[in-house]
Amino acid sequence: xxxxxxxxxxxxxxxxxxxxxxxxxxxxxxxxxxxxxxxxxxxxxxxxxxxxxxxxxxxxxxxxxxxxxxxxxxxxxxxxxxxxxxxxxxxxxxxxxxxxxxxxxxxxxxxxxxxxxxxxxxxxxxxxxxxxxxxxxxxxxxxxxxxxxxxxxxxxxxxxxxxxxxxxxxxxxxxxxxxxxxxxxxxxxxxxxxxxxxxxxxxxxxxxxxxxxxxxxxxxxxxxxxxxxxxxxxxxxxxxxxxxxxxxxxxxxxxxxxxxxxxxxxxxxxxxxxxxxxxxxxxxxxxxxxxxxxxxxxxxxxxxxxxxxxxxxxxxxxxxxxxxxxxxxxxxxxxxxxxxxxxxxxxxxxxxxxxxxxxxxxxxxxxxxxxxxxxxxxxxxxx
Numbered sequence: 001x002x003x004x005x006x007x008x009x010x011x012x013x014x015x016x017x018x019x020x021x022x023x024x025x026x027x028x029x030x031x032x033x034x035x036x037x038x039x040x041x042x043x044x045x046x047x048x049x050x051x052x053x054x055x056x057x058x059x060x061x062x063x064x065x066x067x068x069x070x071x072x073x074x075x076x077x078x079x080x081x082x083x084x085x086x087x088x089x090x091x092x093x094x095x096x097x098x099x100x101x102x103x104x105x106x107x108x109x110x111x112x113x114x115x116x117x118x119x120x121x122x123x124x125x126x127x128x129x130x131x132x133x134x135x136x137x138x139x140x141x142x143x144x145x146x147x148x149x150x151x152x153x154x155x156x157x158x159x160x161x162x163x164x165x166x167x168x169x170x171x172x173x174x175x176x177x178x179x180x181x182x183x184x185x186x187x188x189x190x191x192x193x194x195x196x197x198x199x200x201x202x203x204x205x206x207x208x209x210x211x212x213x214x215x216x217x218x219x220x221x222x223x224x225x226x227x228x229x230x231x232x233x234x235x236x237x238x239x240x241x242x243x244x245x246x247x248x249x250x251x252x253x254x255x256x257x258x259x260x261x262x263x264x265x266x267x268x269x270x271x272x273x274x275x276x277x278x279x280x281x282x283x284x285x286x287x288x289x290x291x292x293x294x295x296x297x298x299x300x301x302x303x304x305x306x307x308x309x310x311x312x313x314x315x316x317x318x319x320x321x322x323x324x325x326x327x328x329x330x331x332x333x334x335x336x337x338x339x340x341x342x343x344x345x346x347x348x349x350x351x352x353x354x355x356x357x358x359x360x361x362x363x364x365x366x367x368x369x370x371x372x373x374x375x376x377x378x379x380x381x382x383x
Contacts, residue, residue, distance in 0.1 A: 004031075005031070005034055005089075006036075006087055007027070007090065007091055008036075008083075008091075008108075009095070010040070010092070010097075010104060011039065011095035011096065012040075012055045012058050012095075013055060013198050014041065014231045015198070015272070015274070016095045016096040017042065017055055018165075019119055019165045019169075020040055020093065020118070021040075021043035022168075022169070022366075023118060023367045023370050024047045025047055026371035027371045029371075031375075036048065037050040037052060037089075038050075038052065038080065038083075039055055039076065041054065041232060052079060053079060055233075056233045057072060057073070057076060058076060058097060073100065077107070081107040081108070084107075084108055085111055090379060092116070093118060094118070095118045095119050096119040096121075102121070106137060109136075114139045116370075118142045118370055120143050120145070131155040131157065134152075135156050140373050140374070141159040143160065143161045143162065144162065144164045144165060145314070146161055146361070148161065162367075162369035163362050163364070163365060163366035165367055165370075166276050166277050167358075167366065170258040170280045171258060174262060176262065179260075179263035182259060183253055183256065183259060183263055185225060185227060186223075189224070190221045191224075191226075191227060191264045191265050192217060192224060192227070192264060192266060192268070192337070193229075193261050193264035193267035193268070193278075194207070194210045194211070194227070194250070194268050195228070195261070195267060195269040196239075196270050197270035198231035200233075202270055203234060203242065205290045206270050206288060206290060206328075209288070209330050210288070211242050211243055212246070213337065214248055214268075215248055216334040217334050217337060218247070218248060226249075227251045227253060227260050227263060229252075229256055230253065230254055231255065232254075240252070258278070258280070258281050261278045261285070262283065265283070265284075266284045267284070268286050269288070270289060271308050271322070271324075275287050279311040279358075280354075280358055280361075284337075284341070284347055284350050284351070285320055286320065286321050286333060287308070289325075289328065290324065309322055311353075311357055314357045315356060319350060319353030320354075
């Protein structure tokens, strides 16, 4: 009797874990006998994936942040490659984290394991030479941005635009009051959402400036409600400690970042997947980010696009402000929030741009379409 197909799944950080879990669920709906193992977080674990390693161990950003972790990261990569050699999965699904996953893909291809890559590396933005590596190592590139499919196909990569999983992961539009009720927040209080990211390095680098900006805004808005969604990768005390001495008492919410943005009058969001989620909630937002100087200058030299946030890239223009590095001061953050807090031309223009971005991402069902493509990679005996 032919054993049920095995699938290796490798995801990092909170957003990748969520996207991977949706894809696993879609595959399980088609083939309940599938078994999964690999690396991820709580979402994949909840889907019954056997986690050999925790995604938090490889969730680091920036050159100086990664260097001390390299020995452990390489150990995890070797462990996954060895597990693949022992268990012989029928296909591997690699989700995001390209610096890790493309190196792992090299080892998997050497073992003859087909590779599906979900959440494309942003090589169209920087390091475009990687497309040759992807062509060699990836059997199916599952794209979540509409312009990526053509980029890859022109380079000879088998790619499919499956849609953005973010579209179905954010809740349906509703009023700020409705979201506040769902989260148990004060209904009538002015509300500011702070989304500092899902990595400890982001909490350290970004949250203090966000808190200082919120402190300035609270002086102008009595009773300001500051709400912070906390990723499962971050201990609550790490967030709370950044508020000490600020005079602010934040409301911490476990996860539910889109709902927190929906409950807000305005949001300050760390650059990354969370920006697109926040943008789809149709609330004014300010994008911020800061890395080490070495990481920043290396990145600037390699960057081939005008913006860092997906909202602006999809719009093709500056819809939301981006405060990076030295521009990410409490004063600048507070000033940009003030511009869009109340109704007026600046707020209306931003909301119109966010609506256009939502329209360009198409319909829900990304995980379903991605699962269809992964099924094509399973050998005939396993279908």
